[in-house]
Amino acid sequence: MPGRIIEWIDQRFPLTSFVKHDLTGYPTPRNLSYWWNFGFLAGFVLVLQVATGIFLAMHYKADIAQSFDSIQHIMRDVNYGWLLRYMHATGASAFFFVIFVHMARTLYYGSYRAPRELMWWTGQGLLLLLMATAFMGYLLPWGQMSFWGATVITNLFRATPFIGDQVVIWLRGDYTVGDATLTRFFSLHYLFPFIIFAAVGIHLVALHTVKSSNPSGINLADKDNIPFHPYFTIKDLYGLGIFLIVYSVFVFFMPDSLIEPANNIPANPMQTPNHIVPEWYFLPFYAILRSVPNLVGGVLAMGLSVMIFAFMPFLDRSRIPGGAHFRPIFKIQFYLFLVDMFILGYVGYVPPTPQTIVIGQIATLCYFGSFFLIPFVSKAEERWLMQRGLPPEITALIEKEAHDKEARKKTPLRRKGDIA
Amino acid sequence: MRTLMNTLWKAVLLGCFSLPVWANEAVLEKVAIETDVKSIERGAEALMGACHSCHSMKYLHYRDLVSYGMDKQKVETWRGDQPLDGAILAQMGESDAMASFGKVPPDLSLMAKARDGGANYLYSYLLGYYLKADGMAGNHLYPETKMPDVLNVSGTTDAAQHAEIAGQARDIVSFLAWVSDPHEAERIRLGYYVIAYLLVLTTLLYLLKNQIWSRLK
Numbered sequence: 001m002p003g004r005i006i007e008w009i010d011q012r013f014p015l016t017s018f019v020k021h022d023l024t025g026y027p028t029p030r031n032l033s034y035w036w037n038f039g040f041l042a043g044f045v046l047v048l049q050v051a052t053g054i055f056l057a058m059h060y061k062a063d064i065a066q067s068f069d070s071i072q073h074i075m076r077d078v079n080y081g082w083l084l085r086y087m088h089a090t091g092a093s094a095f096f097f098v099i100f101v102h103m104a105r106t107l108y109y110g111s112y113r114a115p116r117e118l119m120w121w122t123g124q125g126l127l128l129l130l131m132a133t134a135f136m137g138y139l140l141p142w143g144q145m146s147f148w149g150a151t152v153i154t155n156l157f158r159a160t161p162f163i164g165d166q167v168v169i170w171l172r173g174d175y176t177v178g179d180a181t182l183t184r185f186f187s188l189h190y191l192f193p194f195i196i197f198a199a200v201g202i203h204l205v206a207l208h209t210v211k212s213s214n215p216s217g218i219n220l221a222d223k224d225n226i227p228f229h230p231y232f233t234i235k236d237l238y239g240l241g242i243f244l245i246v247y248s249v250f251v252f253f254m255p256d257s258l259i260e261p262a263n264n265i266p267a268n269p270m271q272t273p274n275h276i277v278p279e280w281y282f283l284p285f286y287a288i289l290r291s292v293p294n295l296v297g298g299v300l301a302m303g304l305s306v307m308i309f310a311f312m313p314f315l316d317r318s319r320i321p322g323g324a325h326f327r328p329i330f331k332i333q334f335y336l337f338l339v340d341m342f343i344l345g346y347v348g349y350v351p352p353t354p355q356t357i358v359i360g361q362i363a364t365l366c367y368f369g370s371f372f373l374i375p376f377v378s379k380a381e382e383r384w385l386m387q388r389g390l391p392p393e394i395t396a397l398i399e400k401e402a403h404d405k406e407a408r409k410k411t412p413l414r415r416k417g418d419i420a
Numbered sequence: 421m422r423t424l425m426n427t428l429w430k431a432v433l434l435g436c437f438s439l440p441v442w443a444n445e446a447v448l449e450k451v452a453i454e455t456d457v458k459s460i461e462r463g464a465e466a467l468m469g470a471c472h473s474c475h476s477m478k479y480l481h482y483r484d485l486v487s488y489g490m491d492k493q494k495v496e497t498w499r500g501d502q503p504l505d506g507a508i509l510a511q512m513g514e515s516d517a518m519a520s521f522g523k524v525p526p527d528l529s530l531m532a533k534a535r536d537g538g539a540n541y542l543y544s545y546l547l548g549y550y551l552k553a554d555g556m557a558g559n560h561l562y563p564e565t566k567m568p569d570v571l572n573v574s575g576t577t578d579a580a581q582h583a584e585i586a587g588q589a590r591d592i593v594s595f596l597a598w599v600s601d602p603h604e605a606e607r608i609r610l611g612y613y614v615i616a617y618l619l620v621l622t623t624l625l626y627l628l629k630n631q632i633w634s635r636l637k
């Protein structure tokens with residue numbers, strides 16, 4: 001009977017071939033390290049956020065007179081409301097943590113390079129959607145930091161040429177952040193995750209066309225590929241277990257460590273907090289914003305600091321595969337960039353003093369400098385590595401990749417089941 | 421390039437470590453919160469005597485105190501003519517408070533979470549009163565405060581009496597910590613079960629992963 005049902009479905013919907021193409025037969029490089037677990041984890045956290053969010057929305061009130069109270073209602077009166085709320089608040093941080101590791105892995109191993117540019121760019125789009133969703137969600141508790149964070153960030157749109165003031169009013173629905181802002185942010189905060197789902201679908205279609213990259217940086221021969229299921233389903237589940245342990249430590253034992261104390265005070269438009277800080281995941285970009293003394297310049301620098309990742313496929317001109325794996329200079333650049341990110345995060349967190357402003361400006365220069373130097377450094381590094389003599393296995397890898405590229409040009413990529 | 425980055429990096433590091441960023445932040449006295457019903461009830465009693473006339477705790481209802489396990493008689497005394505299901509509101513009206521202090525005293529429901537330092541901040545604040553030169557009470561931690569020295573810290577010179585006041589402050593802070601997060605004990609208890617479950621599950625998944633991957637050769 002089950003066989004007949006599946007047959008009935010298969011005549012109407014490609015169920016079996018889908019499972020075979022994308023799961024049981026989906027070729028995955030066997031040398032993937034645990035750094036390749038984070039894409040799956042991001043998908044999991046997305047589902048977790050949507051699941052907890054739907055239940056929170058059942059008890060939340062999007063009304064400036066009631067939203068702060070409704071959060072306390074969830075925390076105190078709703079059965080396991082405190083669990084839902086802490087899972088959702090911690091989940092936002094977990095989402096960014098997982099995405100940042102996912103991006104760092106892509107940068108380290110050069111996974112953004114041909115033929116995976118579209119994966120990188122759809123991922124960039126996902127990052128923007130995630131940032132927008134998180135930013136709007138942060139307004140909903142209607143605490144002091146919610147209000148002032150939203151005020152500061154929407155105010156940045158004043159930098160729009162000619163119609164800046166109108167754009168700010170249009171975004172807020174009012175002259176100041178108020179009830180109109182709260183209701184629209186709630187509406188969009190509920191909508192955006194579903195757009196993210198669609199974008200993840202596109203990200204995955206691209207992935208299943210170009211397949212996963214791997215630490216060696218080249219497309220591996222068939223013998224080095226193994227089916228996704230069961231090998232990577234179980235590996236992903238094991239990684240998920242580790243992730244959930246860390247996540248649960250935060251949810252159950254230190255949930256307030258990620259919530260600013262000032263957000264436990266109801267929003268008060270008449271009283272600015274001493275020090276407005278965004279959530280930790282925005283700190284480096286916030287530091288870049290503050291490092292430029294001029295509003296338009298700061299907004300442009302902050303926008304560019306997020307979008308500049310998209311240029312990586314053009315900036316990195318080295319043909320040596322495997323990203324930082326086989327490239328010592330690129331590796332140094334990568335780690336220096338991470339250090340720079342942490343410095344920017346610190347500068348974004350502390351109240352500005354003359355010293356931190358100077359440090360922030362130097363770190364901002366280093367941030368952009370490290371991107372602008374990549375074309376020259378990567379080319380020089382490639383020449384240097386070639387001159388020094390590459391290990392034979394890398395030479396073989398490069399030759400094979402060049403050969404594969406030629407072959408790909410002749411026969412465009414196809415799915416296995418496609419009609420020729 | 422490398423030497424340039426190295427120099428920059430050193431400069432940045434040196435800068436970071438020599439920053440007097442936190443210098444203006446007062447040092448807080450650390451307090452170990454009590455979590456048993458008796459101590460929290462003592463804290464509630466002290467608070468009802470010293471703070472309740474001006475401060476509300478609108479997210480807490482009198483009934484919550486009873487269902488937490490406090491003495492019903494005491495709760496009855498505290499609530500006076502207020503309903504048992506009603507929120508704990510200040511005895512003084514907002515307009516009266518405005519007239520006396522120039523501002524409405526803040527609600528205390530979330531006070532233990534609403535300040536950097538949490539319970540330590542509240543404890544240091546309550547004990548931070550001292551006698552100024554003009555004979556008025558000032559506060560080290562929050563000089564602009566409008567709150568009078570309700571525990572009479574500034575008027576006490578006797579060490580034993582001061583220790584008693586410190587104990588009272590500790591009870592009040594413990595009560596406020598409970599009020600700010602009444603499900604905390606339940607959360608931590610559940611947390612241990614969740615972590616234990618996840619450890620077992622993850623170990624099994626790890627073993628299963630090894631078993632499945634051992635098929636590859």
